[in-house]
Amino acid sequence: MKTQLKAYLENLRMPIELVATVDDSAKSREMLDLLNDIVEASGKVSLKTDGSDARVPSFAINRPGTEISVTFAGLPMGHEFTSLVLALLQVGGHPPRVEADVIEQVKALEIDGELRFETYFSLTCQNCPDVVQALNLMSVLNPKIKHVAIDGGLFQGEVEARQVMAVPTILVNGQPFGQGRMGLEQILAKIDTGAxxxxxxxxxxxxxxxxxxxxxxxxxxxxxxxxxxxxxxxxxxxxxxxxxVLDTMAIENFIxxxxxxxxxxxxxxxxxxxxxxxxxxxxxxxxxxxxxxxxxxxxxxxxxxxxxxxxxxxxxxxxxxWRQMGVPGEDQYRNKGVAYCPHCDGPLFKGKRTAVIGGGNSGVEAAIDLAGIVAHVTLLEFAPELRADAVLQRKLYSLPNVTVITNAQTTEVHGDDAKVTALSYKDRIHDTAHTIELEGIFVQIGLxxxxxxxxxxxxxxxxxxxxxxxxxxxxxxxxxxxxxxxxxxxxxxxxxxxxxxxxxxxxxxxxxxxxxxxxxxxx
The missing domain is CATH 3.50.50.60 (FAD/NAD(P)-binding domain)
Structure with a gap:
């Protein structure tokens, strides 16, 4: 990583300043290690540790003498490492690889006051970097736009208070702006209504x-x-x-x-x-x-x-x-506990009870991934047996916090208007109704x-x-x-x-x- 950083930061055209807000926690120490690595990689980067951001740990990337600034709350590693590198380069004056007319459109936006964006991401979310990178670039190009990228897995209290149950989730000036993958052109289309x-x-x-x-x-x-x-x-x-393909995590069968x-x-x-x-x-x-x-x-x-x-x-x-369950409550609680991407949204359900709908390869892989994060996973399959590959089934049944229920027909998603609280299903063999109390439902039932x-x-x-x-x-x-x-x-x-x-x-x-x-x- 240090070698990569050094090579990338040779493209800096002007000095940048990192301003960290830290305490004595392990995460703060980890973040400082990262920032010190960045400073060591380029003579154009300096570091201050007297930040006063409300979120700890966090750091801003500033261009001294200007209003240009990008902020990360947490450690932008995993899928967000590229977002960090691009933010460093763009604040440091390296031209973005974006079409000239799009750049001019961002610069020419007529904005009353300021647009203060906040994006909640998870380090395992492959959809989040598009949003983070687009808003970071907009904040570099237009001084009336500010952006903070927040690791939802690290700031769980804030996530729960704001009822963020899917990533990426975007707020602007404290109000909901959008959820899910959005590129620069899509965000611009929402802001520039005449576009x-x-x-x-x-x-x-x-x-x-x-x-x-x-x-x-x-x-x-x-x-x-x-x-x-x-x-x-x-x-x-x-x-x-x-x-x-944008919603696909690992691809290992592309010859x-x-x-x-x-x-x-x-x-x-x-x-x-x-x-x-x-x-x-x-x-x-x-x-x-x-x-x-x-x-x-x-x-x-x-x-x-x-x-x-x-x-x-x-x-x-x-x-x-993705095929939907088609049951009452699914639409109402989409992105409020009903999700379709375990890689993206799984970290938001750390320590909670979840269900996976579907016993094919996608469903069983989702249950295996979630089992390492959440308190318990219940996998429900409509058919009499799972359809996933044998090797995946063996792994699934070896996990202590997973329950598998076959011959289960999902009938309703329950919630308290703000989030999912339970899931009902019918036992197809005995024709009996059951309800599972939980906080998250991941739907994996085909296309x-x-x-x-x-x-x-x-x-x-x-x-x-x-x-x-x-x-x-x-x-x-x-x-x-x-x-x-x-x-x-x-x-x-x-x-x-x-x-x-x-x-x-x-x-x-x-x-x-x-x-x-x-x-x-x-x-």
Whole structure:
């Protein structure tokens, strides 16, 4: 780590000052060790220990003589180590890797008074760094924006008092602002209320594409790369580039890469796509599809923002999302005890009672992970037996604080209006009702394809998946599909990439057989 820090901090362009608020606790000593390592790594960094922050331990990264400052409450290690390094560099004048128009948008924000953001994160949360890094950068670029990143696992009393039950949780001026993964563009869209209409008008004015990909996950990224390499006009409409991969922790079955993490892979996907001439329209949700009425005609994809995009061919790769229990109380207590990411939110339930819904690999892995943090885990499975791999089941049954209940049908989530207090289920064998008192419920029961917006337009299976043939063609002329939203079995990243590549090639083949690509036709 010291070697990495030294290399990174050679990019500092101006001095920075670390101001620590500490006491004699072990965590304070650990934080001071980290800060001293940073000071030793660069002559441009100094340290003071006379901070007066209300949270202990904490430290601010200041640019002397200016109002520019970023604050961390706790130790930004684990997934947040990168956030720390970027904060040091950006406060120290190193230019961020962000598009120039986005930087100018942050600087030009018209703000009455100040926006004081607080973000609660956990060190095991792979979604949190995007939020922390975005708000840190905004506070560096605009003096009216301040940000404190808070380790929720360290400040548990504060977390309970503010009823923070999911990370990342963002407050602004003490009021709720958002939960879950949010990038810089998403945060800007919430602050700059006119940004969405401006972007919609810009998208609406675009000329038609040869290939339009709807979805920015592994399938969509692969389709975009393969299409762009053919030299045809390629666009991507994505609700969030990276898709469900952004919510994936460890990836150990991506052939030739023994281990990676979802956010890291998603970043690499986007960087690869941007190496080609691909028009990426991020934060845009498709709401309807109008296929071409004749061969060689244009299909239209309408967006939630009000804009429309036209293309000769469309590849749908909208992926899937976590399936919900569909019981009373689930929606009411989402992010108030009902959670879907044990890696992210597990540390917030330290010492508490939890349940995991689902006995497949995801559910059993979640129960194993939680067992090392929480007081007790109850795993409920609808079927007569667990469906997870045998090695995972052996590990699960070896844990002393785990109870497994099969033939259990979840019926209701209970709470006190502020948080979850219990879970009810029915014993399917004896037809008896039971209630478990607990504080957290982690739902791990599979995936649901993101295809509701396509009903009545193209053929869907009874499960809602897009029906495709071996070339990725759908029931509509010029419309293709790939990835987890389709009937292709085995929802895996590497399979989605292969299917996306095939759809990209199929779309190109369709173009050259039915009409000339736009750029060629114009010559």
């Amino acid at each position: 969405q209409s401006r972007e919609a008008a810009r998208i609406d004015a675009k000329s038609e594409f040869d290939v339009l990909i709807v979805g920015g996950g592994p399938a969509g990224a692969a389709a975009a790369i393969y299409a762009a390499r053919k030299g045809i006009r390629t666009g991507v409409v994505a609700e969030r580039f990276g898709g469900q 030739s890469v023994s281990h990676t993490e979802g956010p890291k892979l998603a970043t690499a996907l986007e960087q690869h796509v941007r190496e080609y001439d691909v028009d990426i329209m991020n934060l845009q949700k498709a709401t309807s599809l109008i296929p071409a009425t004749e061969p060689g005609g244009l299909a239209e994809v309408r967006l939630e923002s009000g804009a429309s995009v036209r293309a000769r061919t469309v590849i749908i790769s909208t992926g899937a999302r 649901l394809p993101n295809t509701e917006w396509l009903k009545g337009t193209i053929n869907l299976s009874p499960r809602g998946e897009i029906e495709i043939n071996d070339r990725g063609e759908t029931s509509a002329h010029g419309i293709f599909a790939a990835g987890d939203a389709t009937t292709v079995p085995y929802k895996q990243i590497i399979i989605a990439m292969g299917e996306g590549s095939k759809a990209g090639l199929s779309a190109f083949d369709h173009l050259i057989r039915t009409s000339l690509p736009i750029d060629i036709a114009a010559e």
